[in-house]
Amino acid sequence: MQHKQWRKFEEFCFIGLMRLALLIALLGLVSILLTITWRGLAALSWEMVSQPPSAGFYLGGDGGILHAILGSLYLATGATLLATLIAVPVVLYINTYGRGSAIAETVRLVLNILWGMPSIVFGVFILGLLLAFGLRTSLLAGIITLALVILPILARTFDEVVRLVPHDLSDATLALGTTRLELSIMLLRQTIPGLLAGLFLAFERALGDGAAVLFTAGFTSTMPTSLFQPVASLPLVIFFQLATPFPEVQARAYAAALILTAIVLTFGMLGYFFLHHFGRHVIR
Amino acid sequence: MPDITIRNLNIWYGSTHALRNINLELPDRQITAIIGPSGCGKSTLLKSINRLLDLNDQVRITGQILIDDYDIYGKNVDVTEVRTQVGMLAQKPFPLPLSIYDNVAYGPRIHGLARGKDLNQLVTESLKAARLWDEVAHRLKESAHKLSVGQQQRLCLARALAVQPAVLLCDESTASLDPLAARGIEELLNTLRQHYTLVMVTHDIDQAHRLADYVVFMWLGEVAEHGPAPQFFQQPQHSLSRAYLAREIG
16 A cells, blocks of 8 residues: 555544544443433433422322432532632642642642542541541531542632633733732633633532542431531432332433433533633633 | 932842842933843843833842832832832733733723723724724724734734833743734834833844944843943943844853
8 A cells, every 4th residue: 555545544534533533422322311211211200309208209199309409419519619719829829829830730739630530439438537536427528528529620720721811911900000809800701601610510520529528418308408417419319219119209310310310411511502602702 | 291210129030149239320201222132131130120020929029110200119019009100011912811902901901090991992093002903993893813813912912002001021021923013013022112112122223223322231140231222232342242242141
């Protein structure tokens, strides 16, 4: 084969491989969506999203999973707020006072490692603390555990966004006679799409994580009313329903999975919308 | 219109003495070109005139810069006011992350110079002065980063002019542009000299020759020679100036 033909053949093969990879990724996503829709759609009802469970819910009784929907939203919102409160000063420190220092690089390394750590490890860690202090599982403990799980996601995405701010933007803004506050607002305009993307990513992760809340938020059939009471969550509702021997309850597990997926997709789309809305003028 | 007087200006970056004993009087409503080889302190001198150097923690500055007899390094000076009076056009155009209109309207808005119809008028005039109006009039709401590099540089000029400064600093403002766009900016600067005190840094001797009324030639952080452009280009006094103009050094 001539050199020219060989180069074309190489390119042909690699394009084929890329298309195959794309197909596998899409097939995975579509088959998951199709499976939960096919198995769960029949069990999906208004009652399911609008009512808490009755006493015999896990044996096939009436009721819904409103308590778990609210529980998951409370857990994810609380965790995202708490993690943001910690992530912002960390990111500000490693990009200002600690810029280029060994501490900053160590913090980045630790955050990278924590990002890859399974969430059940965080759950076990907080469970250990709960036991040591004689406390019980609660919404607050779940929020704290999930905040630890998503902290690395938030801090590292915020960090990358801040690091990518062009230095020229500060000079260009200050040269117009702006105050520090006006400069900060301008920097926020440049960074807000990235910050929002990080926030939504972290929120969706918190929404779907079951292992972190298994030992810490506990589980209950009642509606969440207090930070100090156990709370139900969608991933655990799916797990417990799927673990029953009753086909109709198992079908509800798929319906719950469908609801969770719909919520995650909704927030994903919302994030996408914000990204495009706020990102339209961003300098790239 | 103000003239700029620089007295005993010394600037250090950490322990490096970057500018030594600079004493200059730059004429008003004329173009002053600061020329010299790379690293001689041209941009440092320029950025000291709108106090952008202050942003670097390593920098130490002594001496005086008087704009219209007002010492911009004096006590209780409002730095934002100095930067309002002294506009800047950077080497690389950098639009703000806003629409074309808002890029120009940003300065007047934060300084409360104009609102509503007056603001529209000011934006239009600034874009016309920067010779960009005809190209963007129909797409003012579009993002500034969609413009070509040459258009972006003219937008940055319009943005600087909209704040109505008295002095305009240009830091190798044509260096990142293609020859056609560079010539456009040159022509613009040429027309602006009637209204502004212009100070430009350039490494292009021919450009300085075309534009400058007054020339400051720098060498290793010091002013080697300065004077009216015709005199400098026709009868340079310093041996370094002669060598630089003959392109033997630099």
